[in-house]
Amino acid sequence: MSLRALVNGYGFLGRRVARALASGKVPGVKLVAVARSTGYIHRPGGLTLEELEGDIASLEGFVEGSPISLLEDGKVDLLIELTPTNLPTGEPALTHIKTALSRGIDVVTANKAPIALAYRELTELSRSTGALLLFEGTVGGGIPLVSLRRFCLRGDEVLSIRGILNGTTNYILSRMHFEGLTFELALREAQNLGIAERDPTLDIEGYDTALKLLILANSVMGLNRRLEDVRITGISRVTADAVSLAKEAGLAVKLIGSVSPDGHLTVAPRLVKLNDPICVHGTLNAVTFRLRTAGDLTLIGEGAGEPTVTSILNDVWEVVTVRGRLTGARGT
Ligand SMILES: NC(=O)c1ccc[n+]([C@@H]2O[C@H](COP(=O)([O-])OP(=O)(O)OC[C@H]3O[C@@H](n4cnc5c(N)ncnc54)[C@H](OP(=O)(O)O)[C@@H]3O)[C@@H](O)[C@H]2O)c1
Missing domain, CATH: 3.40.50.720 (NAD(P)-binding Rossmann-like Domain)
Structure with missing residues (x-):
């Protein structure tokens, strides 16, 4: 039946x-x-x-x-x-x-x-x-993250997680990086395209990333953390100058969610090398699992929508x- x-x-x-x-x-x-x-x-x-x-x-x-x-x-x-x-x-x-x-x-x-x-x-x-x-x-x-752990990584141990988990903020930071837009202009563009909500607070202040990080920390790493345990900084204070200086140094500013090997959860704008596999652009998401035996495993894909x-x-x-x-x- x-x-x-x-x-x-x-x-x-x-x-x-x-x-x-x-x-x-x-x-x-x-x-x-x-x-x-x-x-x-x-x-x-x-x-x-x-x-x-x-x-x-x-x-x-x-x-x-x-x-x-x-x-x-x-x-x-x-x-x-x-x-x-x-x-x-x-x-x-x-x-x-x-x-x-x-x-x-x-x-x-x-x-x-x-x-x-x-x-x-x-x-x-x-x-x-x-x-x-x-x-x-x-x-x-x-992107299969929770089920990847359940079905493919049972013989290994996830030591840490690092990733871009929010397509809206990644789109905004990418437009600042490639087109030199200010945060305000990039946000308005994202809203006009339907990529950002009319009230974008949850995304740009890092709460959406924090919720997703919490789910990964608890389900994939077996921790027992709560939202109050996550140190959260959003991207609303990232300036065009900061993005441009990073670019000159071969880096990009990205909103990174991370679970450290000692179990600390952080969401904050970070400098990422352009050749780092998690340095993806536009609305893409990317997550690196650091595994005890298999080393680093990075998955990239669309983080929302269809x-x-x-x-x-x-x-x-x-x-x-x-x-x-x-x-x-x-x-x-
Ligand atoms: N869209 C994405 O790309 C995406 C990706 C990952 C996760 N999510 C999550 O998946 C969920 C659904 O997303 P969505 O984009 O499909 O949302 P959505 O387009 O805003 O649709 C939400 C639906 O829930 C209904 N609803 C609201 N309160 C309800 C209640 N008390 N009982 C029953 N139905 C209720 C709404 O009813 P009405 O039609 O009457 O307004 C609407 O049909 C959200 O939690 C979202 O965060 C979304």
Whole structure:
């Protein structure tokens, strides 16, 4: 029998994930519900692609209010949580995820806040009920970081992590580096292109990078750190002069998140050599894992947008595989 999935949050990612599931991209999963802020639609027999074309609020049977009753009443087996990242509470996603895990319902999410703010509590809950909690989409968009550790690096030890984890700030710093723009001009350009939010505080003040770093530190390195443990400096005070002087010296200013070998977490603008593999430009992200045996391993890719769907769907595949519902599927 197929796993019954609820996609909670029907925005940029939710729409794409829901369409992929409704079109059968992951065998063994049936999309039975989707929810947005105003309410949800529940079709026990499965939602069709046609139903997902327009506004779900205009579909017959649209229910106003929270879809949490679907979790409480055992109407779904898998929660795909894609509501907005909310600091400092992590809500409403945190409550949705706890409700699911405590009932043994598996969870896949790209929402950073609950994983960064309550990692220990959520993983303990998931262990106690046997429910899966997968969150590859929270860090590095389509770059497999958490699952790389889980599937490919079990025989090694991650000693430290260093990376560019935010595409918006990297775009701004790249434009300052290559075009000599001021911070203010580069930010305005990024906002006009839709790369930066109207309120860019979380990105430019380093909080988005800090949340992602925290997720990597706790999940990949097995630490137990909280947001208060991260020393955070953003890029709003980086001047055009500083960027230009760095460039003359063969360096670039980058917003780097790092976990040191002694477990200290820092987010700050740093000088990076142009030939360092993490010195990527534009909206790209790059992360170097320093491994005890294998040495440095750097992954580069798009850190947000459509590539994130790849990570989410891969996590969904993982749930289906672990739950033994892939029988007869191709590509396993
Ligand atoms: N977009 C990316 O590239 C990216 C990459 C990595 C991670 N993420 C994270 O993934 C999550 C989703 O991102 P997104 O870009 O898809 O966001 P989005 O486009 O802003 O969509 C958010 C969706 O959540 C819905 N929502 C808000 N509050 C809700 C609630 N209480 N219950 C149910 N639904 C609710 C919104 O409803 P309405 O439609 O009614 O407004 C909207 O459909 C966020 O946490 C984001 O930080 C995004």
